[in-house]
Amino acid sequence: MKIELRKARSLFWSIALLAIFGTTSVSAQSPSFPIAQQINCDGPQGDVEVRACIRLNYEASDKRLNEVYKQLISQLSGDERALLSEAQLGWIKLRDKTCEFEVYKSRGGTGYGGFLNECLDRMTKQRTAELEQYLK
Known part of the structure; x- marks a missing residue:
């Protein structure tokens, strides 16, 4: 044995x-071994590419939000900076929980990640627009 x-x-x-x-x-x-295949998000082919493009869109929106946030916070005084920082942390929790709730019935399905990223993308773009208003 x-x-x-x-x-x-x-x-x-x-x-x-x-x-x-x-x-x-x-x-x-x-x-020349390709690490990752290039995806054309102007005309994604199939569900995998569609979900990847949705994720890439959200990542781009999140990057833009961070740029606007950094630009805004650099213009604020200590108290204002602290308030915005606290508000932003609260907003992130709100966004995440809102999107989890919005796509709750899709959990376990193949589209769940895509639906979640679509919600995160939409809400992130809205928040970016709100913060851009403070820059004016």
Whole structure:
């Protein structure tokens, strides 16, 4: 029994090491190996690309929100800065919980992540517009 167990362990580790080093060596030998496929969000093909584009849209909106927030907070005094910071943290919690509620019935489905990111994107764009008004 011990011999069979040792053989099984040895075989497991041999396969595991082969998988690790085999994958690494193939990647290392192929400098043109694509890390990620480029997605055309002007005309996504299939559900996977649609969901990826929705996620990318949200990430871009979140990046823009952070830029506007940093620009605004740099113009404020200490008390105003503290109030905006507190308000923004509260808004993030509100946004996240609102979107979780909005897509709650979709949880467990294949579209859940996309629906969630659409909500996050929409609310983030709204918040960005609100903060931009304070810059005027």
